[in-house]
Amino acid sequence: MGHQRKKLISLAKRLLNHNLNGSTDQADKIMIKKVNDYIDDDIISSEVSKIFYDHPVPIALSAELKKKNSYKATKAIDTPLLITRGEDGVVRTFINICKHRGAPVCPEGRGEKSKFNCTYHGWMYDNKGSLINIFKSDTFGDIDTKNIKLTELFCEEKSGFIWACLNPDVKYNLSDWMNEFETELDDIGLKNWYIFKSTTLNGPRWKICWDGYLDGYHHHMVHPETVGKNTIVNLIAHDTYGPHQRFAFGLKNINELSKIDEKDWEPENHIRLIHTIFPNGSVSAIQNQHCLVSIVFPTPDLKGTITTQYILCLKEPKTKEQIKEAEDFSELARKAIVDEDYPMNFKIQDSINSKANKEFIFGRNEPIQQHYHKWVDKLSSK
Numbered sequence: 001m002g003h004q005r006k007k008l009i010s011l012a013k014r015l016l017n018h019n020l021n022g023s024t025d026q027a028d029k030i031m032i033k034k035v036n037d038y039i040d041d042d043i044i045s046s047e048v049s050k051i052f053y054d055h056p057v058p059i060a061l062s063a064e065l066k067k068k069n070s071y072k073a074t075k076a077i078d079t080p081l082l083i084t085r086g087e088d089g090v091v092r093t094f095i096n097i098c099k100h101r102g103a104p105v106c107p108e109g110r111g112e113k114s115k116f117n118c119t120y121h122g123w124m125y126d127n128k129g130s131l132i133n134i135f136k137s138d139t140f141g142d143i144d145t146k147n148i149k150l151t152e153l154f155c156e157e158k159s160g161f162i163w164a165c166l167n168p169d170v171k172y173n174l175s176d177w178m179n180e181f182e183t184e185l186d187d188i189g190l191k192n193w194y195i196f197k198s199t200t201l202n203g204p205r206w207k208i209c210w211d212g213y214l215d216g217y218h219h220h221m222v223h224p225e226t227v228g229k230n231t232i233v234n235l236i237a238h239d240t241y242g243p244h245q246r247f248a249f250g251l252k253n254i255n256e257l258s259k260i261d262e263k264d265w266e267p268e269n270h271i272r273l274i275h276t277i278f279p280n281g282s283v284s285a286i287q288n289q290h291c292l293v294s295i296v297f298p299t300p301d302l303k304g305t306i307t308t309q310y311i312l313c314l315k316e317p318k319t320k321e322q323i324k325e326a327e328d329f330s331e332l333a334r335k336a337i338v339d340e341d342y343p344m345n346f347k348i349q350d351s352i353n354s355k356a357n358k359e360f361i362f363g364r365n366e367p368i369q370q371h372y373h374k375w376v377d378k379l380s381s382k
């Protein structure tokens with residue numbers, strides 16, 4: 001039996017047993033979290049700097065820079081990024097700030113280009129970050145251009161994502177940080193998927209927003225007509241890889257498996273698998289054909305979030321029917337997040353501002369958020 005099938009069968013078994021017993025994967029105990037930890041400017045700013053800047057975070061998808069000499073200019077929190085794939089196929093990430101006087105070297109967007117003309121006075125850099133031309137250099141004065149390079153960040157490509165440390169002083173061993181989660185992500189094979197659509201969304205504060213991505217306890221209330229239509233609420237198989245997590249929900253047809261011989265199971269039709277990359281990435285593949293990837297960064301003022309949301313298809317949809325399926329999936333994801341999750345999360349944000357609660361309570365049946373908050377505390381207390 002292939003490794004992927006074995007894994008899905010074992011997850012389906014766990015979920016089927018839980019469903020038959022009325023149980024779910026649980027944390028050891030209830031967790032109490034101070035509401036202040038969601039909004040206190042000093043706490044949030046220290047956590048963001050220790051977590052988002054000093055550890056590798058996903059900043060883009062490999063599928064966005066498939067070709068040699070492609071690039072993406074984007075922003076993570078307050079750091080403008082220029083991500084390039086060189087002629088050598090290697091991905092590099094630079095802070096998108098010119099060494100002359102600090103203007104963006106490249107406007108935000110993505111495309112194919114190997115040289116970047118700074119947007120202010122036109123200094124030119126190559127996609128390895130080296131300065132290759134100074135506009136009107138004969139009048140500029142003596143300067144050793146060989147030593148002028150864009151500030152490069154630690155960057156590595158792995159499991160279909162491009163990871164970087166936003167703090168330029170930090171170098172990292174990405175494998176240590178992954179805790180073998182890369183083998184889980186590799187099973188999805190994201191780098192070969194086709195990006196059908198990508199959009200950005202404004203969301204509530206970081207931890208309020210991210211709690212929503214880790215929640216398996218709300219589908220019946222918030223998503224009765226979208227994702228909750230097919231998933232059973234409060235039925236989770238939960239596994240952790242250092243700070244990263246994989247969880248599976250049971251679909252409403254899970255009990256059918258008890259009537260089928262295991263060798264005939266198609267487990268992917270009975271479970272929904274979600275991978276969350278600490279601290280800000282979520283990969284949710286539906287029946288291995290369509291996938292929703294979200295990367296969420298706090299806004300520069302740390303009072304909200306910007307989500308980059310990707311809709312991917314295993315293969316480029318070509319027929320009318322395939323395009324319609326991709327559109328339908330995209331609309332389902334949009335509705336669930338934009339019309340349902342984020343409005344709920346904004347209401348929670350309002351409730352925090354009202355000071356009604358001093359604490360939030362995470363139940364034993366909410367092990368995913370518990371794990372997340374434990375890691376936030378662990379990394380930010382150092």
Ligand code: FES
Nearest residue numbers: 098100101118121
């Ligand atoms: S700031 Fe880039 S060329 Fe002047």
Ligand SMILES: [Fe+2]
Nearest residue numbers: 212222223341
């Ligand atoms: Fe939700």
